[in-house]
Amino acid sequence: MKKVLCLLAVPFVLASCHETQQVELTAPAEPATYAATPAPDTIGDLPGDTYAKIDENTFRPVAREPLSTFSLDVDRASYANVRRYLREGQLPPADAVRVEELLNYFDYELPAPAAASPDPVRISTELSDCPWAPGHQLARIGIQAKKMEAASLPPANLVFLVDVSGSMMGDDRLPLVRAGLQLLVRQLRPQDHVALVAYAGAAGLVLPPTSGAEQATVLDAIDRLEAGGSTAGGEGLRLAYAVARQNFRPEGNNRVILATDGDFNVGETSDAAMEQLITQERESGVFLTVLGVGRGNLRDSRMELLADKGNGNYAYLDNLDEARRTLVAQFGGTLFTVAKDVKLQVEFNPARVADYRLIGYENRLLANEDFNNDHKDAGELGAGHTVTALYELVPVGSTSPLVDKLKYQPTATSPAALPTTDGDVLTVKLRYQAPQGGPSQLLAQPLSGMARPIAQASADQQLAAAVAEFGLLLRQSPQRGTATYQSAAQLAQASRGAAEDRAELAQLVGLAQEITAANPTASLR
Template identity: 50%
Template sequence: MRPLLISCLALAVAAGCAKKTETKEEADQAASTLDSIEVTGSRIGDQTAAGAPATARAEAEAAASAMARDRHVRAAAKAQRAQETLAYAPPPAPPPAPVAHYAMPQPVMAPPEANTENYEAFDDNGIVRSAENAVSTFSIDVDTGSYSNVRRMLAQGQLPPKDAVRVEEMINYFDYGYAGPADRSQPFAVSTELAPAPWDRKRLLMHVGIQGYAVPVSQIPASNLVLLIDTSGSMSDPNKLPLLKEAFRQMVPQLRAQDRVSIVVYAGSAGLVLPPTPGDRHGEILDALGRLEAGGSTNGGEGIELAYAMAKQGFIDGGVNRVVLATDGDFNVGIYDPRALETRVEQARESGIALTTLGFGQGNYNDAMAEKLADVGNGNHAYIDNLMEARKVLVEEMSSTLLTIASDVKIQVEFNPAQVAEYRLIGYENRALAREDFNNDQVDAGEIGAGHDVTAIYELCLVGMGCESSDPLRYSAPKVAPATAQELAFLKLRYKLPGNDRSVLMERPVTRRDVKPEASENLRFAAAVAAYADLLRGGQNMDGFSWDQIETLARGARGNDPWGYRSEFLQLLAQARSLSAARDPAVAISTE
């Protein structure tokens, strides 16, 4: 019992001493601790009953009584402090001062990427007086990229920049059903038509059509194709590399065992994805296409070098040897100088390897470079804006895309000043040649693919029709021999057969007897396309011909339209008219 008694006394003494020295907070803590100790006295009672001495029992009872009193005192003190705390609690904090109202800050949006699309600037061909310059010379052009690129912009609700619209490419997008050559001894046939211009019946349109002979895909010579594909980071958009891969997938089933296909990519550095592979291994080719992903910068120069190396490795004598460059045109590292690239493409052309360019995407599309490289490379340029266009270029027109039947094709027209006061070539501004270039076989010109047709249109003002735009010169009265008095013009063409260095000359007169009182369906539609392109470029050449008038003209000339291209043109025309009216209300008034 004594050890228990001593412990209780020590606890009481310790509690008493602690009260003298502890802080208020420590006292509170101690009180709380002691209050939690239960002292029942049961064991003590048991030991007293067992015969503990009376003195010890008295001491124990006194100690227990002292501890109880001390506990009650501390509990009372704790209650008192609690009351004091409530009585002297600090007042609640005042409400915050009102804040002046202001506009919530808007989230910071990344600025849209700058549009760096690049188009070669040019001015429309002007009106020329025959007495001062009777000869017009230019290279033919079979490109159609401008039409589908403009279609892409209209579909996105925007009018194209002026220089994106090349009239000849808009016109040549369509097939006009010209008669072809009687046999393959001559690669193409030439037809002409003259009729009043729909925007000014005092003037005539002279329509020149060239139709190449058609070659079935099965009869195309063995092809050595190198697909040079841009896989740089800029090609990640859905209308770039993903569309490109789907486009080439449509072409793969057309490839044959005798064909060879390679795939080269470039993005920071060039890489060989597929070495020269027989064309009938469709699964291998499709697998290689499926592995392509976009990423990195664009090193077009290195890619072209590797592509030409593959083309040389798989070269087919007497076959089609061609690099097909598919890109958004964003050449920004490597051989980035345009002239250096053109020189490299020229060198390959001289060794028998042609270059075709396919444009994709928007925002950084380099149309000027893509078109120029195709021109220099004896190829053609197309813009792929959807899968239907991919099928048109790579499936339906595969023969004309791949197989060239005539190269360096040039046109020269000499107008008779006694009959033709003025003339204007519609389009072909960047295909103009000097007069002496026509007979120079060293001067490069355009190519015609198998089954391809090419259209050129002149606008004429005949003498005495009262449509001259300027006065004749006083001292330039023409003298014309009687034998040619009825000739309006003399048309000449030069071309080279594939593999030949010397050109062949074709020529024919155009007389008044060729003039018709009304234009044919094809000429009316071609005129509507020309007028549409002119309005997109600002409408300076068609004497106020309106959108409504163009629609009426085109709608009446749709004719046989199995693929729906002419019907689609009417939709694009309506879109262009709507966008023009939104930009310039005066347009809407003028077309009502």
């Protein structure tokens, strides 16, 4: 006899049901209001935010390791979280600073795929001097996903999964989530459908799938959510995925949007258990977006893991402006995937490059053989997304080699083995799959020519260099070389133009410099 989970209309708890083939999507006439009774284990002294440890990438010799392979990452949570720390007058913990997420927070002026191209992505490259390491070079790889007008986006089947446990009390938590989701609802079209699942001590369906034409109904259901109780995160995820599967749109965008501080304490609580759950659920073709909120008990490492394993993205909402940027301004990129399992593999030319270091992406590294393996999970690209990767290069013939010349090794004397200033520096290869799956497609783009002085590089190159230098300083990276906040600020100012986010970067660099100057012995947590 087959058993599945079904939902009782009242009081929004799950029970085992017999002889049914699907989740029963019933809900009361009036959306539920969750009582605001604080859970004793989540209110009061908070245990502190948690971040996954980052072991920074080091330089690799081209002679022995000519290939560098990694999964793309479009997450931007780290930048918003770093901004929150700095505006509160603190330096962020080192492991809260994921440099690739700082880089990818910004929009770059990259050429889009040609209208007639069958590929939804395009590769761009640029080479300049490295501002924090004299004699080194900075190679930038940019990926631009095709842009889509909102009217042409496929229909959406969305399930909002909202944590309403006691730890979500506070203006920077559930009220911020409610306001952000309501902004998103106002972008929905009649062909889009949204359901609402809430979880505290148990999970419940607050609103069954409802057309975007009924915005007032959806907005009212969101507005009635209140925080209280313990946190059954695993149960909520199962129910949300079940609702999304039952209303699956084969040619549409099927996605669970989880809003939480990540502080699960009922059901699956370990990262390993949550990873297993999400890995199983993603096989349904339902993607996952994670919206992190709060401070003091933020489970950043868990939320990043869930988004990574759930074929989705992770954003941190530190204020309503960030919610608007994520859910309104970047509506397509946040919610509509144009390419999945996107991987990069870079091959370096030993005639041009002696050593290289990938800046960031430490938790996205792949084995070289994973590049051609279509069963290996990787990152997803949303409509209009840009992704940036930076490599710090030690050119052949550098006056500051990483290691001394070896005494007993053969010395290259043939013209082909001598340092050159022309020809390819590297070749970028990219593999992606269509959102519905199928065989991967391969793109390739070489980077050639000489490195330009950073002052003569493009505004995008200067911006990427400024962000990377800023990140290395915040991390107190052993690879930061001669980096200074003043240098990062100058590059940020040079790249500003009229973009508000670039102006904000210069302000944040100034804040970090002031905090460091006021307490130069402060250690990063």
